[in-house]
Amino acid sequence: MKIKIKNIGVCAIMAVAGLSATSCNDLLDLKPISQITPSDYYKSADQLAAYLNSYYANYLSNPYTGMFHTATYNDGMAQSDVNTDIFVQGGGSTTLFADNHWEVSSGKVLQDYFGGVRVYNFLINKINKSVENKTLANDAAVKNYLGEAYFFRALCYFRLLVRFGDMPIVKEVLPDENNTIVANSIRSPRNEVARFILSDLDLAIQNLYDRSTFNGQRVNKQVAQLFKSRVALFEATFEKYHKGSGRVPGDTNWPGAKMSYNQGKTFNIDAEVKFFLQEAMASAKAVGDKAELTTNNHTIQPKVGTITGWNPYFELFSQPSLANVPEVLLWRQYSSALSISHDATYRTKTGCNDGFTRVFTESFLMKNGLPIYAAGSAYAGDKTIDAVKKDRDERLQLFVWGESSLLESAPNAPRRGAVYSEPDSVQNHITNSEAQLRCISGYQPRKYYTYDYNQTMNDELKGTNACPIFRTAEALLNYIEACYELNGSLDATAQGYWQSLRERAGVSTNYQATIDATDLSKEGDFGVYSGTTAVSKMLYNIRRERMNELFSEGLRFQDLIRWRSFDRMITTKWIPEGVNFWEAMYKTYIDKKGNEPKSDGSAEALVSSRTLGKYLRPYSRSMQVSNELKDGYKWHEAYYLNPIGIGDLQTASPDRSTANSNLYQNPYWPVVAGGHAEK
Secondary structure, X not given: OOOEEEOOOOOOOOOOOOOOOOOOOOOOOOOOHHHOOOOOOOOOHXXXXXXXXXXXXXXXXXXXXXXXXXXXXXXHHHHOOOOOOOEEEOOOOHHHHXXXXXXXXXXXXXXXXXXXXHHHHHHHHHHHHHHHOOOOOOOHHHHHHHHHHXXXXXXXXXXXXXXXXXXXXXXXXXXXXXXXXXXXXXXXXXXXXXXXXXXXXXXXXXXXOOHHHOOOOOOOHHHHHHHHHHHHHHHHHHHHHHOOOOOOOOOOOOHHHHOHHHOOOOOOHHHHHHHHHHHHXXXXXXXXXXXXXXXXXXXXXXXXXOOOOOOHHHHOOOOOOOOOOOOEEEEEOOEOOOOEOEOHHHHHHHOOOEEEOHHHHHHOOEOOOOOOOOOOOOOOOOOOXXXXXXXXXXXXXXXXXXXXXXXXXXXXXXXXXXXXXXXXXXXXXOOOOOHHHOEOOOEOEOOOOOOOHHHHOOOOOOEOOOEXXXXXXXXXXXXXXXXXXXXXXXXXXXXXXXXXXXXXXXXOXXXXXHHHHXXXXXXXXXXXXXXXXEOOHHHHHHHHHHHHHHOOOOOHHHHHHHHOOOHHHHOOOEOOOOOEOOOOHHHHHOOOOOOOOXXXXXXXXXXXXXXXXXXXXXXXXXXXXXXXXXXXXXXXXXXXXXXOOHHHHHHOOOOOOHHXXXXXXXXXXXXXXXXXOOX
16 A cells, blocks of 8 residues: 655644553562542543553653653653664663673562562452443443553563563453462463463554544554564564573473473474564554655754744654654653643753763765765765764754754744854863863754744753654564564565655665665664674665664664674674764864864763874773773673573462472573573
């Protein structure tokens, strides 16, 4: 089906407010929720909605990062790809990328996740029983909120699956009784967990309203379909690329094989991979065939004096309401009046102690569809950021700042007409004396920025622009990848989806010319590899498209996990780099006294030394102080799954010993509190 490109409008609609977080105490032995909420409360659809509202904000989160801007002093979703190859932040994560920091917890690391499972188990069972005994109407509204509950339980379980793999499947609110808790703590193989998640999403899809009912401000049928494709694609590719690692059921070193409750089980992982890929394609197509991609009119920045209405694609990430933006299936609204706001709009202007990497910007194609290194690409080089962006994919042009990018446009902005490179605009982004406002790589996010000066005038959480959470573009990408992984080629639907995304990005739709010109040895991002083996040029370009479309939306880390793309760092460290600073760019940062930015490796240094190379090294700035990442990132085999806590193992044991636990530790992690990865 041809994908429709549709212009977006702006419509103000009040968001669900008063969203609060839940807390929990133990893995599976929490107090019954009926002791917290009156049992006679659930008699109308409105009451069900109120119950769900209390948990929306807490559970609408990516497995590793938040899925929306929060009321904190940072650039929100702009930094959601931290700890990957494409984004750096602060001093980096020594937990992930240095030795002997990540430890096996002595406590119960699963408790927060199962607290969420309990919340939705209670509601699902309460609704079903109330409908059965006719104390609750079995109408469309009630079914919708039942669908929301199934969706959120699936979301909770997906978070568990991504982090821990095999997991107990619990469908009831368990009594606080030791034998029952132990009996229900057996870990189901991850493929069974994934199938359970899909079954919950099928029930959600069956019951939920379409997006139009709440204008994308509540979970809806299309969100559940999209999320189902995400889950299925994740599991298919994880099982494919991690097979033999001990993390996949049936592996000779899979720790679940030693458990008595798994005896007699057999696993056909190739068949499981096929099943999940087929499910991913079907659910992605259900969304993709009805997708209305937001128009890109190819205007890269507004005229001075213009605040809104200058490019619908830019404003997909930068407007107060997304109610009338069909591409956005679920979004969060903010309101000054309700004290629900964020700082993303301000910090994307000033810098936020973070930034994109060199391999990220180099991954984007030229508008003619060629990689930057290909003959005839007409790449302008990287002496300036403007040169890096010249004639490139418009997603790079729109969503990363360049020297000539218009910084202030609003009539009430004191420096209306100022551009990004003006020293007094934001105190020299790369060398800002305030570390929290420095762009440490030189490539600063522009996605989620707004020209509404009322939101960017100061660092006081003035941001009220909406944040997209799920959008249909992901469905197109999920289908393309699943189709190729399943068939080794692209069908007509996948080809059409890919061409539509490239067309919107202002890139030649001839993806085959891109593939023919691709040299994997010259591509620097981690998507080139699964394990230590380079993938095909076709698959790499599918992964490239995914990264270039979905960056700063919190999906990169889980993509690298499922692709097994961190493996090369097990033996060879990787050093993140930023802009080409020391060839020419540094001259614009010389102060009035003629001094270059401090780069002596001291704690006061602002940039890395030119002796380390012309490209900024964000974590090699202070070489004279303790800095475990100065020589690059390192990875451990164990890190693809989180360790189970010792308290979790003991809770799942009849005698509270880890040796008799119904849970088992994940591969390459010891059963010792404070223990580090064994491999």
